[in-house]
């Protein structure tokens with residue numbers, strides 16, 4: 003029972019780092035230095051106030067110096083990362099594939115929250131991600147290189163076609179270039195056979211969320227862009243964790 007606990011703690015620590023990336027990447031700040039500061043009062047955050055999850059609970063979600071509310075995103079990303087780490091451990095116990103899917107899942111979490119907060123999926127993550135997915139297929143046995151390459155090319159191309167068609171038909175941008183590159187990255191990591199499932203699951207989640215959004219916001223919803231990256235991220239994780247069940251019915 004020790005291994006899942008270690009996976010959980012590692013997930014919390016990684017989640018803390020992912021929060022740093024999500025906060026600093028849009029501002030163009032260095033990931034290494036300087037120390038984290040409270041965005042409200044500018045005071046450096048003490049190490050004991052920076053313990054994943056624990057500090058947020060002890061401080062009741064407020065800065066020790068000025069009392070400003072700390073974003074719910076911090077504990078959420080930490081909790082999510084821990085949950086995904088434990089799920090990956092149970093899915094691939096002690097497998098070298100954790101070296102493939104761990105970084106992949108981390109990238110999906112970062113992209114999901116950047117897209118939610120800034121409607122932005124950075125090339126800085128997707129381009130190296132596509133390359134890494136292809137290189138991994140040459141080293142690890144989870145995919146053939148042909149499967150990864152065709153997944154990346156067809157994933158990207160199919161989303162590019164949908165984005166182009168939507169723009170031509172409606173005059174509005176439905177899917178952004180970031181979604182196209184994200185789909186190519188997912189194809190490179192999960193392979194050609196994952197694509198129909200990832201598209202299906204993300205579209206299903208997107209329709210449910212879009213419907214709820216319209217009910218919540220009434221008529222204003224039509225003008226509010228809804229990021230698609232989070233649905234792709236969740237769909238890719240769902241497929242990754244349960245792919246054998248999907249492939250029972252699949253092509």
Ligand SMILES: [Zn+2]
Pocket residue numbers: 040041042043044045065066067068069070
């Ligand atoms: Zn403060």
